[in-house]
Amino acid sequence: MVHLARIPAPSSRIYHLMAEGMSFKITVTLRASRVEKWIRAIKRAFLNATPIKCVGLDCEFTNPREANQRATVLQLSVATENLVFQICRADEVPQLLKDFLQDNSI
Incomplete structure (x- = not known):
């Protein structure tokens, strides 16, 4: 009998x-570091440059x-980034996610 190693799903x-x-x-993702990277990127690319900051949210x-x-799942959307x-x-x-969700300027 051959046992195949299971490849874990990517995080x-x-x-x-x-x-x-x-x-x-x-x-x-299910990695906190990827969430932080996403938040920093969308702030830099979209939110910091605009007076009206809008983020779509679903949970x-x-x-x-x-x-x-x-x-179980948190979904955020800004422009074309999800x-x-x-x-x-x-x-x-x-x-950083907690702070982002509590940011009064968004």
Whole structure:
């Protein structure tokens, strides 16, 4: 019997999607360091240069019938940049993300 080594799923992936003449970049991750890198990049590329800062946000949760409901996926969007953070499987929730979500200028 041959045992095949299982290759673990990558902790981060970047996808490029073309839809209706637009190009979107989607970063899917469960690494706090990748979330921090994404936040710094979109601040530098988009948010710091504009007086009105707008970020799309969506959050998916575990089954509401379970006792300990918690966030599973956090999605952020700025212009054509998108982040899908698998927060329930993450190594940690970075302080930079917490600060970003509490930023009153956004």
